Amino acid sequence: MRVTPAKRKWTGTLPDKFIATLVELVSAEALRETVEALAAFPTRHTFSPHLGEAAGRISDQFTAAGYTDVVRRPWSHAGHSGDNVVCTKPGTGSGDPVIIVCAHYDCRMEDLNNATARAPGADDNGSGVAAILEIAxxxxxxxxxxTVRFVAFSGEEQGLWGATEYAAQLHAAGTDVYRVINLDMVGRPPEDGSVTVERDEGNAVPSNDAASQALGAVMAQAAASYTALPVKLGPIYASDYMPFEAHSDVTVGAYEGEGNPHYHRTSDKPATLDYGYLAAVTKTVLATLLAEALDVADEARSAVDLYIRDSQADTGSQPSGAPNEASPDLWVRNSDIQVGDDPELGHQTPVNGVPNFLYVRVHNRGTAALGGGVARVRTYQGDSGAGATWPARFQPIGTLVIDQAIPAGGSVRVGPFAWTPHSVDHERLLAIASAPSDHSVPDVYPGELDTDLLVRFDNNVGRRDVAPQGP
Ligand SMILES: [Zn+2]
Incomplete structure (x- = not known):
């Protein structure tokens, strides 16, 4: 079945901008590196000694990403055994529901029991493992x-052995499994370039079907909002979500669909994948996970939306258009404010090596006023040379609390921030406004971001590049 979810407009309401910013960070190159590393093992057949080596590689990659709770949980079935690799990201909420994002890392040849033949398993399922590692x-x-558990299962090709035992372990321990998102073959697009969103249409338990289909709708909308992927809907079928479904859990899957001629063959090699497509599916799953678990103080329902213009024409749109390096809402006065300078007279060329005074205008395009004393503005200076990255290339100037209320549709001036330029001709000023009901992207994502991406995608952030002279 084909569906066409509505393309969502940029509403400026949150948390869309967080998701939009984070999906921009998905790296096709990082995905390719993982697929190539997994396919380099002669095989990852569940009966092969290389299975454990692959588990070690996956475990190391979770650890390198900064996770400390990474374990290999053994399973056994009919005289065979293997490890599931489980990386736990603790949640901030109470009650601790668990979302499982999973993919199997074992593979096979045409002969299911041939544990020695060359089996790269790039699409099936290096692609799914690469996606969960990139999301992690x-x-x-x-x-x-x-809490999110990223799980790489083994024994899948043999009969879902690893997932079956893990699902039983979780339910025996009384774990609140809130969602299960499985990725199995997501690297080689079908002719129409679509992704198939797999939902529960019955199977062992009927009571979880409606919730699965609702989650599938979230995933379909994520693809429409954040990627160009057409979406098909299909059933969950013959992969690691099935044992969870049998325990009544709410499961969905992402799948490229049938038709890969290299399926379960020596020719399932990294070069047969489309890494742009794999990146788009990864973005879809990342956006789905964020839609389920990014809980930023009910911002989506907040009636306050602060913004700093990126250009004269900008009304706070996300992302804003170019240019964005000369915000009319950041301006410098270079004279001594103690002797009666008027900051509203506009931007002046900064004087190098001596204190200047930065002002910031913050607008509220929401439908409700924001009271005084709750919002703050942080300002930064940095070298405006190429490659300037937030936050590594910036130093703080200062933080001011906005004392006045900001009416709906209104704005306030904040400042002065005293700052001293250190480089003739090249400095970059950045201002970030945020409130408990309207966070900025750096409040949510403390990692590195391209400055341009941050300024365009977060309407709470404004930038002005300046050319200090003299003195
Ligand atoms: Zn598979």
Whole structure:
């Protein structure tokens, strides 16, 4: 079945801008590196000694992303055994519901029991493992309300052995499994370039079907909002979500659909994948996970929306258009404010090596006023040379609390921030406004961001590049 979810407009309401910013960080190159590393093992057949080596590689990659709770949980079935690799990202909420994002890392040849033949398993399922590792890498610094467990299963091709035992272990321990999102073959697009969102249409338990289909709708909307992927809907079928479904859990899957001619063959090699497509599916799953677990103080329902213009024409749109390096809401007065200078006279060329005075205008395009004393503005200076990255290339100037209320549709001036330029011709000024009901992207994502991405995607952030002279 084909569906066409509505393309969502940029509403300026949150938390869309957080999701939009984070999905921009998905790296096709990082995905390719993981697929190539996994496919380099002669095989990852569950009966092969290389299975454990692959588990070690995956475990190391979670650890390198900054996670400290990474374990190999053994399973056994009919005289065979293997490890599931489980990386836990603790949630901030109470009650601790768990979202499982999973992919199997074992693979096979045409002969299911041939544990020695060359089996790269790039699409099936190096692609799914690469996606969960990339999502884990990007989410490492982001606080989420739910606990997320990234799980790489083995024994899948043999009969879902690893997932079956893990699902039983979780339910025996009384774990509140809130969602299960499985990725199995997501690197080689079908002819129409679509992704299939798999939902529960019955199976062992009917009571979880409606919630699964609702989650599938979230995933379909994520694809429409943040990628160009067409979406098909299909059933969950023959992969690691099935044992969870049998325990009544709410499951969905992402799948490229049938038709890969290299399926379960020696020719399932990294070069047969489309890494732009794999990145788009990864973005879809990342956005789905964030929609379920990024809980930033009910911002989506907040009637306050602060912004700093990126250009004269900008009304706070996310992302804003170019240019964005000369915000009319950041301006410098270079004279001594103690002797009666009027900051509203506009921007002056800064004088190098001596204190200047930065002002910031903050607008509220929401439908409700923001009271005084709750919002703050942080300002920074940095070298405006190429490659300037937030926050590494910036130094704080100062923070001021906004004392006045900001009416709906109104604005206030904040300042002065005293600052001393240190480089003739090249400095970059940045201002970030935020309130408990309207966070900025750096409040949520403390990792590195391209400055341009931050300024365009977060309407709470404004920038002005300046050319200090003299004195
Ligand atoms: Zn598979």
């Amino acid at each position: 890498r990007l989410l490492a610094p982001v606080a989420l309300s739910a």
